[in-house]
Amino acid sequence: PIHAPTGRLIGVIGIVTLEPNSHPHTLGIVMAAARAIENLLQAELSLAEANQHLTELNAVLQAVNKGIMFLDPEGTVTHINARAGAILNVPQRLATGRRLSALLEIPTEVEVAIAEQTSITEQEVVFQTDSQACPCLMSMDVLGYGSRPLGFILTLEHASEVQRFAHRVAGTRAHFTFDDIIGQDVEMKRVIHYARTVAKSDSTVLLLGESGTGKEMFAQAIHNASRRADGPFVAVNCAAIPRELMAGELFGYEGTFAIAEESRPGKFELANGGTIFFDNVDGMPLDVQASLLRVIDTKEIVRLGGTRVTSLDVRIIAASNNVDLGNEVKEKRFRADLFYRLHVLTLVIPPLRERRNDVLLLIAHLVEEFSRRLKKDVAISPEAMAVLQSYHWPGNVRELENVLERALYMVGDGTLTLEHLPAELRSATIGGTDRVILTLQEAERQAIIRAGRALEGNVTQMAKALGIGRTTLWRKMKEFNLSSNSFKR
Structure with a gap:
């Protein structure tokens, strides 16, 4: 008899011959043939199941919103999902079977981890292609069977997506709109009208007014009425940050400057795609004012201790309780060049x-x-x-x-x-x-x-x-x- 892998009888093998032609081993040959057929059926079923599992695994990997990539012990790509290809700007179909180093420039820390067969946990790295830098948050785990290494699995998230998630968690959103600003006074209505006009541009805004007049409310309203309304709104109180920490807070840390050896983005990077609001801007140290001026001019930053240049798309809104900020320039407590760069669109909010x-x-x-x-x-x-x-x-x-x-x-x-x-x-x-x-x-x-x-x-x-x-x-x-x-x- 021949049985299917499920145990169901699906056929028989029979040999009929004259007794003089019979042989003692004939029955054994028939039984071996039946077992061979059963083994072949079992192998076909196992292969079909394996293909089904592989199809399901591929579907899962493609559905995951993180980039997944498998490397063999030598660093050759054995599998990469579409999300990883998009993050690294590498065509998915061309990556499989090629060494990762042939596709893009691998960060030093990743090269060292591959060579030493060690893991990496949620570290910010930058892969470099011929056309662009690809910053991402990466984890890498070593795969093995017993003592035999099988390769590595890399999990990737684009840095911009991590920042968006951080914005949602940290609540870096602007809550006030112009509808929340209460005022029927003639001068106040004029300021609100001008602020609505200002919101349509991307130019730097300077808000002047006494403490308690609502400068941050105006800043949030301008942000929410601009094309950046869906982006982050990051507020920085320059008077509340110690002088020695100001540069790191704004531009971020890397390398020997980083806390616990972990890279940390600054306020500018967190505000990328949105608006950064500098309250009490006249409390910013002069050396940091010079750095801020360069950011306004170049729209680029470099983290403390780092070398990578990060391009920014950030609108700057600054505010001061000192209505006569120009006097601070005369007294050399505020840089004249920065004052003129901030003094592009100025709103003076009247006191109550x-x-x-x-x-x-x-x-x-x-x-x-x-x-x-x-x-x-x-x-x-x-x-x-x-x-x-x-x-x-x-x-x-x-x-x-x-x-x-x-x-x-x-x-x-x-x-x-x-x-x-x-x-x-x-x-x-x-x-x-x-x-x-x-x-x-x-x-x-x-x-x-x-x-x-x-x-x-x-x-x-x-x-x-x-x-x-x-x-x-x-x-x-x-x-x-x-x-x-x-x-x-």
Whole structure:
């Protein structure tokens, strides 16, 4: 009988002959022939299964979003998936069977690892072809059977993909847009309009304004309105980084300069394809200013301790609390050449004390936001509103935000009164140098006038901002002989 590999009977071999012609070994020959056929069927099945497994393995390797490459012990490519071919800029069909060194220039650390039969774990390397450099994150493991080496498996990720993943994890995204910037003041509207225009270009931007005026919000809005909106937004506070670490933070480390012998990209590389924002740029050391100037001119960097030149596609936005940054140039505390390179498109953000009509808008917005966050329904008393609107706000929007957040935490009965405001705020506005004390009626009248001017006589919005009902507002306006039409422009 002849059985299939599954054990199923598929046939028989029979020999019929006359007895005089029979031979004692005939039966053995027939049985051997049957076993040979069965072995051949088993071999064909095993080969088909092996081919199926190979097909499945190839499909898996092609589906993996990382580059996979197999080398034999001599460094010859035995298999490479399409992703690896794309990362290394090597045609997949031409790579198999050729030595890797014949296809491209192998980094020294990879050559040493192959020669010494050692592994590499997530190391940044650069393969060099005739046409371009191919930076990638690479791991290499040694393959072996017992003590016999079989070769190497290389896992590759393009450096740009690693950076994009790092951006998602680190949250290097711009969250604010121009819709988040609150302002109806004439000068503020002019600045916002100019900023929208600036966003369409790739030129360097310089933002000047006092602390707390919202320079980073403008920087993020410009980024989100530009063609780089899908790229990273990396903020660098120049005043917060120690002088001796500044260059490494910006340009990265390599070789003997690297921490724990691991290469590390700098802020410029992390911002590649997007925007880098230098806050407090006047706090940057002069030697680093010179390096920044070169980056602006050449759009290239070299890591500390490295030799590889990396091309950049980065927009630079700088900011300073010092509105008269030109004076820093005169005092030789800021490089003149860098100032002129940054001073291409300049926006001066007005302080809050010069945007009196915006104070009410900001108060209404912030109270609504904090009330929602704290799950409270809070209104502001007229006398508290009058104090908030008449204060000069040296810390600008940031100070206003902090005062309101603190006050809303203290509110218990749903109405924010003078007692919830900081003592220095009350004394600065009511008991200041002129010692003028507002009556309750005058405080209410001034609050309504400010609301009317800011909201152009829209009674519904005025009532909401003042924390009172429409009917109450109409009654008080009639009492003070005020008309909504008088506030319309």
